[in-house]
Amino acid sequence: MEPTLNAPRRRSVVKGLLGTTSFWLASGNARWSEALADEAAQPYRPIFFDIAEYQFLEAACERLFPADHNGPGAKTLGVAEFLDRQMQTPYARGENWYMSGPFEQGPANLGYQLPFVPKDLYRKGIAGVERYARQQYGKGFAALSALQQDEILTALEGGSVQLGDIPGRVFFEQLRTNTLEGAFADPLYGGNRGLGGWIMLGFPGARADFMDWVNQEGASYPIGPVSISGETA
Amino acid sequence: MVKHVDAIIVGAGWAGSIMAKELTEAGLSVVMLERGSERTTPVEGAYPESIDELRGAIRKRLFQNLSQSTVTIRNTIDQTALPYRQLAAFLPGEGVGGAGLHWSGVHFRVAPEDLRLRSAVIERYGEKFIPEGMNLQDYGVSYEELEPFFDKAEKVFGTSGEAYRVQGKIVGNGNVFSSDRSDNFPLPAMKDTFSASVFRDAAKNAGYHPYSLPAANASRQYTNTYGCQMGPCNFCGYCSGYDCYLYSKASPNVNILPVLRQEPRFSLIPNAHVLRVDLDSTKTKATGITYLDTKTRKEHSLSADLIILGAFQFNNVHLMLVSGIGKPYDPVSNTGTVGRNFVYQTITSSRVWLPPSTYTNQFVGAGGAGVAIDDFNSMNFDHGPLGFVGGSPVWVNQAGVKPIAAALGAGGGGTPRWGSAYKDSLVNTYKHSLGIDAHGSNMAYRDVYLDLDPTWKDAYGQPLLRMTFTWKDNDIRMNQYVVSKIEPIARAMGATKMNLVHLNAGQPFDTRTYQTTHLGGGAIMGDNPQTSALNRYLQSWDVSNVFVIGSNAFPQGMGYNPTGMVAALAYWAAHHIRTTYLKSPGPLVKA
Numbered sequence: 001m002e003p004t005l006n007a008p009r010r011r012s013v014v015k016g017l018l019g020t021t022s023f024w025l026a027s028g029n030a031r032w033s034e035a036l037a038d039e040a041a042q043p044y045r046p047i048f049f050d051i052a053e054y055q056f057l058e059a060a061c062e063r064l065f066p067a068d069h070n071g072p073g074a075k076t077l078g079v080a081e082f083l084d085r086q087m088q089t090p091y092a093r094g095e096n097w098y099m100s101g102p103f104e105q106g107p108a109n110l111g112y113q114l115p116f117v118p119k120d121l122y123r124k125g126i127a128g129v130e131r132y133a134r135q136q137y138g139k140g141f142a143a144l145s146a147l148q149q150d151e152i153l154t155a156l157e158g159g160s161v162q163l164g165d166i167p168g169r170v171f172f173e174q175l176r177t178n179t180l181e182g183a184f185a186d187p188l189y190g191g192n193r194g195l196g197g198w199i200m201l202g203f204p205g206a207r208a209d210f211m212d213w214v215n216q217e218g219a220s221y222p223i224g225p226v227s228i229s230g231e232t233a
Numbered sequence: 234m235v236k237h238v239d240a241i242i243v244g245a246g247w248a249g250s251i252m253a254k255e256l257t258e259a260g261l262s263v264v265m266l267e268r269g270s271e272r273t274t275p276v277e278g279a280y281p282e283s284i285d286e287l288r289g290a291i292r293k294r295l296f297q298n299l300s301q302s303t304v305t306i307r308n309t310i311d312q313t314a315l316p317y318r319q320l321a322a323f324l325p326g327e328g329v330g331g332a333g334l335h336w337s338g339v340h341f342r343v344a345p346e347d348l349r350l351r352s353a354v355i356e357r358y359g360e361k362f363i364p365e366g367m368n369l370q371d372y373g374v375s376y377e378e379l380e381p382f383f384d385k386a387e388k389v390f391g392t393s394g395e396a397y398r399v400q401g402k403i404v405g406n407g408n409v410f411s412s413d414r415s416d417n418f419p420l421p422a423m424k425d426t427f428s429a430s431v432f433r434d435a436a437k438n439a440g441y442h443p444y445s446l447p448a449a450n451a452s453r454q455y456t457n458t459y460g461c462q463m464g465p466c467n468f469c470g471y472c473s474g475y476d477c478y479l480y481s482k483a484s485p486n487v488n489i490l491p492v493l494r495q496e497p498r499f500s501l502i503p504n505a506h507v508l509r510v511d512l513d514s515t516k517t518k519a520t521g522i523t524y525l526d527t528k529t530r531k532e533h534s535l536s537a538d539l540i541i542l543g544a545f546q547f548n549n550v551h552l553m554l555v556s557g558i559g560k561p562y563d564p565v566s567n568t569g570t571v572g573r574n575f576v577y578q579t580i581t582s583s584r585v586w587l588p589p590s591t592y593t594n595q596f597v598g599a600g601g602a603g604v605a606i607d608d609f610n611s612m613n614f615d616h617g618p619l620g621f622v623g624g625s626p627v628w629v630n631q632a633g634v635k636p637i638a639a640a641l642g643a644g645g646g647g648t649p650r651w652g653s654a655y656k657d658s659l660v661n662t663y664k665h666s667l668g669i670d671a672h673g674s675n676m677a678y679r680d681v682y683l684d685l686d687p688t689w690k691d692a693y694g695q696p697l698l699r700m701t702f703t704w705k706d707n708d709i710r711m712n713q714y715v716v717s718k719i720e721p722i723a724r725a726m727g728a729t730k731m732n733l734v735h736l737n738a739g740q741p742f743d744t745r746t747y748q749t750t751h752l753g754g755g756a757i758m759g760d761n762p763q764t765s766a767l768n769r770y771l772q773s774w775d776v777s778n779v780f781v782i783g784s785n786a787f788p789q790g791m792g793y794n795p796t797g798m799v800a801a802l803a804y805w806a807a808h809h810i811r812t813t814y815l816k817s818p819g820p821l822v823k824a
Contacts, residue, residue: 063652066652095298098299098316108745112745113318185287202663215425215430218590219592221594228282
């Protein structure tokens with residue numbers, strides 16, 4: 001059966017505004033071709049994660065970074081897509097980490113000492129959390145209530161859960177780190193859809209020229225963000 | 234047959250590039266070896282790809298690839314050191330330009346008494362003031378001797394700043410604690426960001442002496458001593474961790490290499506990992522070096538009359554240890570010199586929140602710009618009743634805060650690190666807060682040192698360097714004292730909330746969070762071959778045709794950022810090589 005992922009389309013907000021006056025006023029002609037291209041774009045199909053893993057990520061990342069009055073959450077920002085795409089990079093293979101043995105454990109302040117690279121941490125970590133969720137609540141993580149999901153994440157963060165070979169806290173920190181990366185990295189990498197993360201913080205993205213804004217006596221910077229590819233919001 | 238050149242330089246950062254420029258000027262043929270890849274501003278540094286936070290500071294594009302070589306770290310001698318597997322606490326550079334490509338650009342001279350700290354402390358407080366186990370030492374060189382070389386470096390780097398005193402005359406609102414200068418800064422000071430201006434006013438009202446940080450970020454268009462050009466900085470905020478797309482931040486790549494590359498006597502070999510300095514059978518003369526071409530994995534040897542080690546601080550020490558240059562340090566007997574006086578800096582960042590109507594626009598910034606006070610740095614205050622050695626400048630150095638870094642660092646310390654409450658605090662902190670740093674000294678101790686690890690090896694089969702390092706009571710108390718001085722300044726700034734961060738008693742060094750890349754010592758300069766690996770000209774006491782240039786030469790970690798001192802020491806050593814050593818090669822100081 002072809003899975004339904006319900007991944008929001010890129011810039012679905014833009015799509016909904018196509019043809020409206022405010023869209024044209026706000027964007028200009030250059031956006032038109034891009035918006036059309038988005039129309040044709042298919043929902044993201046994960047390559048590294050299987051469907052169940054991807055559903056776990058969509059659920060867990062949304063609890064870590066939920067939609068609220070501040071702005072969009074992980075799901076709207078495309079964080080799961082970001083994570084899947086990152087799993088296909090040298091980073092996920094630990095190519096910048098020293099991964100030679102022996103692997104001895106020591107005090108936490110001497111740093112990470114496991115023989116696992118990020119993609120191992122995800123594969124083992126997600127399986128471990130799913131086992132734990134079934135054990136505690138009789139259901140998979142994505143099927144639990146937000147409150148139950150938060151209880152699991154709190155337990156992982158607090159260090160009381162071991163996920164097979166991996167301490168729950170290690171997996172939690174990996175997931176938190178990559179979730180926040182996905183919320184705030186350039187949209188080039190699949191997250192921060194519609195520049196929603198940057199709008200939330202008032203970060204202007206790739207503008208990178210503040211000659212006139214070195215000191216404006218505490219006024220808020222007035223120009224919205226731009227991405228590396230030229231997307232604006 | 235092994236190719237011969239006059240001089241080999243290991244490492245294409247500031248130290249190596251300065252030495253290469255000086256030695257080619259002196260007519261020598263020079264080969265400079267860099268283990269990382271070639272890097273130039275128009276290629277890797279170009280806008281907009283170079284300002285990608287994920288690819289840059291987060292995935293660590295310009296930093297050392299630990300998969301090939303790293304260090305092991307432990308806090309105390311009785312522990313097993315474990316590999317530094319992921320970059321975090323410190324971020325050495327890799328590739329042409331070295332750490333000089335991804336640095337921020339804070340370009341200090343030195344507090345003169347820091348060069349003779351042992352003597353200064355004894356003169357003022359007596360020898361008993363020095364805690365047991367502290368290897369407090371003098372550099373063996375004075376500010377007056379180094380002054381022409383600080384001046385020379387500033388004119389190469391295009392340094393922006395405001396002087397206090399030039400040739401005995403007070404000329405401006407610079408740092409009242411700074412020493413006499415032979416000339417002004419080549420460029421006027423960088424503008425204050427909003428957060429820096431608020432700090433300047435509050436510090437002044439509190440009776441302190443704020444000054445503009447000296448910045449190797451060009452406040453105006455500049456053409457340096459070598460004819461290399463810099464563009465004016467636009468406060469884009471991509472200094473630290475990035476390769477300035479505007480040619481505004483000084484780097485070897487922008488300020489020296491463009492002319493050096495035109496020099497027929499000079500050649501640069503990237504992707505060349507130096508395995509060892511080759512010594513003759515007496516172990517008192519270097520004959521050349523052996524390196525591995527990391528692309529072909531083939532070993533090559535080069536012979537030379539003069540060898541300059543200009544790699545990153547701990548890589549210089551590593552090369553000395555694996556090559557057998559000098560006597561390794563033994564912490565039990567406190568003898569030997571290579572690995573001795575390994576030091577760092579005590580850096581803590583506190584945070585101050587301004588009212589919600591006030592936006593700090595933290596993404597605006599320049600790595601070297603800011604406002605500092607030196608009232609609690611070096612010997613500028615009375616340590617007598619305080620009972621510690623050292624000090625710390627305090628500053629607002631808004632270098633450009635990017636969103637991923639802000640998000641990763643938000644929360645914690647009892648507040649949520651995820652969820653909606655976390656998002657509230659992240660947004661509020663990003664929009665309305667500013668950071669104040671205590672950027673302090675770190676003294677040397679008998680049981681804090683570098684040696685070779687007995688277990689772990691690099692990708693080339695050589696033992697990793699082992700760091701034995703932790704925070705000591707003297708430095709923790711110094712940091713706590715200086716941080717306590719931030720509170721009244723923060724109140725005067727109109728803080729609605731503050732989070733004062735300091736080291737805690739007994740707190741071990743933690744490798745997992747970034748503190749600073751300002752590592753020092755391990756092959757220090759001095760006037761006594763029993764307690765220093767290098768003489769006052771940065772020449773190995775043991776192998777006189779090897780000079781070792783870098784922050785490895787610092788006997789103590791000072792409160793200032795190290796690059797300006799490294800550059801001045803490079804020009805100082807080069808001057809004495811050119812004027813004395815080349816005429817009659819041999820020890821410049823009798824042991």
